[in-house]
Amino acid sequence: MSTSNPVNLLDFDVDGLVAWFAGLGEKPFRARQVMRWMHHEGCDDFDAMTDVAKSLRAKLKEIAVIRPPVPVRDSISTDGTRKWLLDVGNANAVETVFIPETNRGTLCVSSQAGCALDCAFCSTGKQGFNRNLSAAEIIGQLWLANKLLGAAGDAATDLDAGEQDNGRIISNVVMMGMGEPLANLDNVVTALRLMLDDHAYGLSRRRVTVSTSGIVPAMDRLRDECPVALAVSLHASNDALRDRLVPINQKYPLRELMAACQRYLERAPRDFVTFEYVMLDGVNDSDAHARELVALVRDVPCKFNLIPFNPFPNSGFLRSAADRIRRFAGILIDAGIVTTTRKTRGDDVDAACGQLAGQVQDKTRRVVRLKQDMEMRR
Ligand code: SAH
Ligand code: SF4
Numbered sequence: 001m002s003t004s005n006p007v008n009l010l011d012f013d014v015d016g017l018v019a020w021f022a023g024l025g026e027k028p029f030r031a032r033q034v035m036r037w038m039h040h041e042g043c044d045d046f047d048a049m050t051d052v053a054k055s056l057r058a059k060l061k062e063i064a065v066i067r068p069p070v071p072v073r074d075s076i077s078t079d080g081t082r083k084w085l086l087d088v089g090n091a092n093a094v095e096t097v098f099i100p101e102t103n104r105g106t107l108c109v110s111s112q113a114g115c116a117l118d119c120a121f122c123s124t125g126k127q128g129f130n131r132n133l134s135a136a137e138i139i140g141q142l143w144l145a146n147k148l149l150g151a152a153g154d155a156a157t158d159l160d161a162g163e164q165d166n167g168r169i170i171s172n173v174v175m176m177g178m179g180e181p182l183a184n185l186d187n188v189v190t191a192l193r194l195m196l197d198d199h200a201y202g203l204s205r206r207r208v209t210v211s212t213s214g215i216v217p218a219m220d221r222l223r224d225e226c227p228v229a230l231a232v233s234l235h236a237s238n239d240a241l242r243d244r245l246v247p248i249n250q251k252y253p254l255r256e257l258m259a260a261c262q263r264y265l266e267r268a269p270r271d272f273v274t275f276e277y278v279m280l281d282g283v284n285d286s287d288a289h290a291r292e293l294v295a296l297v298r299d300v301p302c303k304f305n306l307i308p309f310n311p312f313p314n315s316g317f318l319r320s321a322a323d324r325i326r327r328f329a330g331i332l333i334d335a336g337i338v339t340t341t342r343k344t345r346g347d348d349v350d351a352a353c354g355q356l357a358g359q360v361q362d363k364t365r366r367v368v369r370l371k372q373d374m375e376m377r378r
Pocket of ligand 1: 122177181308309
């Protein structure tokens with residue numbers, strides 16, 4: 001008979017599972033064996049773990065489960081972008097997006113249902129905060145995508161294929177879905193460790209990116225606990241404008257944010273920070289803003305990724321015109337900053353960059369319609 005409150009083994013990183021197994025009187029290699037079954041093979045059935053002792057399998061069946069989030073919708077765009085809507089209970093849903101490209105496949109992962117930070121141009125922010133995702137719900141997005149893309153038991157374990165991650169269906173992960181990853185740091189770090197661990201997904205640190213709106217103390221913790229590639233949502237060239245667009249700036253203003261980026265780079269797997277900059281017509285997209293940015297980031301090795309704003313109802317913002325974006329990029333490029341403009345993908349299934357997904361409840365707890373849009377990035 002199984003217990004009514006089983007432990008979800010997807011909540012553990014390798015050290016965590018070894019410790020939990022020790023509590024059962026089981027050896028570390030057993031924990032690593034089960035890890036590989038779960039994450040390499042995409043296995044959620046203890047009975048299928050044929051090289052695990054029968055007695056241990058029986059014990060695990062009684063007290064544990066391997067339970068990823070449940071996909072309630074699967075959409076495929078004409079450009080190959082695939083989006084899953086995941087039910088995370090209590091009428092909350094989050095999205096995961098897979099973006100195939102010629103030489104890589106990127107999974108865009110959510111960290112929270114909703115977000116408390118309330119950036120002015122973000123539809124997740126407008127939805128408010130529901131709750132943090134558990135480590136199992138975060139790593140479960142990679143677990144599911146691997147399985148549904150047919151990668152489990154195959155490319156995910158192929159660590160010998162030339163440059164480490166090439167040849168895998170999912171070669172890159174970006175924490176750029178719903179939520180602010182650094183506001184859910186403990187669970188995000190557990191999931192990141194699994195992404196990097198050879199007993200789980202074995203991704204290169206350089207191919208796992210956390211995007212943050214700039215929670216400075218948590219940036220320092222991420223650097224110390226699990227440094228991966230860093231993207232920072234800058235979106236403004238001065239404090240007055242950023243205070244308005246990204247309210248967390250009132251707590252951690254640009255001078256502190258730039259210093260935190262420099263500290264992060266001391267331990268980062270890449271030698272630059274990616275600054276994301278949403279292009280809002282007439283708000284932050286003038287030549288003067290571009291020049292102010294060049295001065296702002298002078299001491300931070302960086303690249304820029306300009307994101308054409310993706311509108312949503314009543315946002316109050318418009319996307320900058322293509323010519324304006326080109327001119328803005330030109331000023332950064334002339335100053336020697338590598339600058340790309342994100343292309344919108346998957347918009348026919350509402351998976352386009354800057355669109356956010358989620359299911360919200362009204363005050364009567366009735367489920368109101370799905371607001372789908374999600375952020376996806378590379
Ligand atoms: N909370 C994190 C990561 C998730 S949001 C962060 O803010 O960095 C991922 C990216 O999408 C951020 O750069 C965010 O500012 C941007 N974004 C949010 N809404 C957008 C929209 N409507 N159009 C374009 N980009 C948007
Ligand atoms: Fe939250 Fe990021 Fe949206 Fe800001 S942009 S509200 S931090 S998800």
